[in-house]
Amino acid sequence: xxxxVFKYFFDFFDGQRIWLNSMAKxxxxxxxxxNMAYTFExxxxxxxxxxVEYVGAQSYSRAKDYRGxxxxxxxxxxxxxxxxxxxxxxxxxxxxxxxxGQIAASPGGxxxxxxxxxxxxxxxxxxxxxxxxxKINTYKTIRCTYTWAVLLLLCMIVMTFIPxxxxxxxxxxxxxxxIIAIIALLxxxxxxxxxxxxxxxxxxxRTFE
Amino acid sequence: MISIRDNIIGGAxxxxxxxxxxxxxxxxxxxxxxxxxxxxxxxxxxLGAGTLYxxxxxxxxxxxxxxxxxxxxxxxxxxxxxxxxxxxxxxxLKRLGDVWRLAAAIMEGSKGE
Numbered sequence: 001x002x003x004x005v006f007k008y009f010f011d012f013f014d015g016q017r018i019w020l021n022s023m024a025k026x027x028x029x030x031x032x033x034x035n036m037a038y039t040f041e042x043x044x045x046x047x048x049x050x051x052v053e054y055v056g057a058q059s060y061s062r063a064k065d066y067r068g069x070x071x072x073x074x075x076x077x078x079x080x081x082x083x084x085x086x087x088x089x090x091x092x093x094x095x096x097x098x099x100x101g102q103i104a105a106s107p108g109g110x111x112x113x114x115x116x117x118x119x120x121x122x123x124x125x126x127x128x129x130x131x132x133x134x135k136i137n138t139y140k141t142i143r144c145t146y147t148w149a150v151l152l153l154l155c156m157i158v159m160t161f162i163p164x165x166x167x168x169x170x171x172x173x174x175x176x177x178x179i180i181a182i183i184a185l186l187x188x189x190x191x192x193x194x195x196x197x198x199x200x201x202x203x204x205x206r207t208f209e
Numbered sequence: 210m211i212s213i214r215d216n217i218i219g220g221a222x223x224x225x226x227x228x229x230x231x232x233x234x235x236x237x238x239x240x241x242x243x244x245x246x247x248x249x250x251x252x253x254x255x256l257g258a259g260t261l262y263x264x265x266x267x268x269x270x271x272x273x274x275x276x277x278x279x280x281x282x283x284x285x286x287x288x289x290x291x292x293x294x295x296x297x298x299x300x301x302l303k304r305l306g307d308v309w310r311l312a313a314a315i316m317e318g319s320k321g322e
Contacts, residue, residue, distance in 0.1 A: 053259060066262060072285070073240055073258045128259030131225050138259075209223055 003028060003040045011190045012082045012114060013052055013142050020050035020116065030118060033080050048118050049126045056082060056113030057097040057141045067115060075119050079112035082145075096145040132205045136198050143194035146187055153184035222301045228254060229264050229274075230298045236277050236287045239265065273297055 005023075009015040020030060020038075028040035029048050053070075055063040067077050119126060129135045157177050159165060166173070222230075232245040239261060247255050256264075265288065268274040273294030277287040290298070 069239060069262055070258060072238075073243075075258070124255065128257040130255065130257035131223070131260045131263075133223070134257075134260045134263055 001042050002031070003042075005038045005040070006036050007038065008036050010186045011193070013054060013190075013194075016080075016114070016116075017050060017052040020052075024048045024050060030078065030116065033078055033116065035081065046121060049121045051117045051119075051126045051128055053115040053117060053128055054082075054113065054138070054142055054145075055115055056145065063112065063115075070115065070117060075117040078116040078118075080114040080116055081111035082113040096141075096148040132201055132208060136201045136205065139194045139198040139201065143191060143198060146191040146194065149187045150184050150191055153180050153187065156180050157184075221304060222297065224254065225256065225260060225264050226268070227298065227301050228256075229261070229268065230290055230294055233274050233288045233290045233294075236289050238285060238287045242288075268294070
């Protein structure tokens with residue numbers, strides 16, 4: 001039996017991974033995902049395991065090569081969007097990315113910022129990054145993405161204060177500002193979380209490799 | 210003796226780097242490298258696939274390892290250590306030997322006191 005669930009994750013990295021694994025534990029195997037929808041098929045409970053990898057800061061060709069490599073490792077892969085982009089027609093700017101990853105086009109790397117990986121449960125931990133330095137880098141890239149999201153939302157609030165910004169009545173503008181502020185706050189939670197995680201690991205890395 | 214200068218310039222290799230170099234003394238592909246490391250360290254080191262991907266790309270850029278065939282499909286790509294890579298691995302073996310001898314001398318000595 002198929003089951004479709006709609007969900008949005010403010011914490012797209014850990015939050016999504018934990019949720020997918022809890023679904024697998026209850027006997028649901030991911031079949032398809034797009035926008036905010038996930039389609040599952042029934043399977044034996046606890047048969048599969050999921051990991052989420054963030055590739056939104058990489059160039060499209062690099063992300064594609066990485067996906068091919070992971071498939072070669074025997075993982076089933078899905079691409080997923082994170083909806084944290086600025087849109088300019090068909091080309092998107094990702095201020096948090098590095099080099100060519102900053103420009104995402106559709107079709108291309110846009111809406112494929114995440115890789116969801118599936119493997120059969122074999123008793124070994126499903127960890128993609130085992131090196132302290134590598135883990136720190138992963139958290140840093142994610143926290144950079146969230147920081148930009150928060151900054152851009154704050155910019156939007158500031159813009160609404162520019163005289164003559166719109167003909168919308170003042171009380172409607174305040175509602176808009178409050179809504180944007182709430183969204184910014186929701187993104188601020190993961191920002192702080194990944195800042196803390198990277199900081200903790202950095203301390204560890206002074207003693208351990 | 211190991212000097213601090215060496216640590217910055219010549220550098221101690223990370224364990225990941227050293228183990229990956231050892232795994233490609235004979236041609237090996239990604240999955241094979243993971244299996245080699247797990248087997249030869251008796252499961253003490255289990256490398257994540259993402260970490261290995263980063264390590265392979267860094268080593269390719271440094272030319273310490275080279276792709277064996279011109280396979281564009283990264284699923285089947287095999288790698289082999291280069292002469293430069295062998296030199297780095299040999300230096301690391303010597304460095305580890307020095308550290309081992311130093312540690313053994315001090316720690317054995319303290320037992321006798």
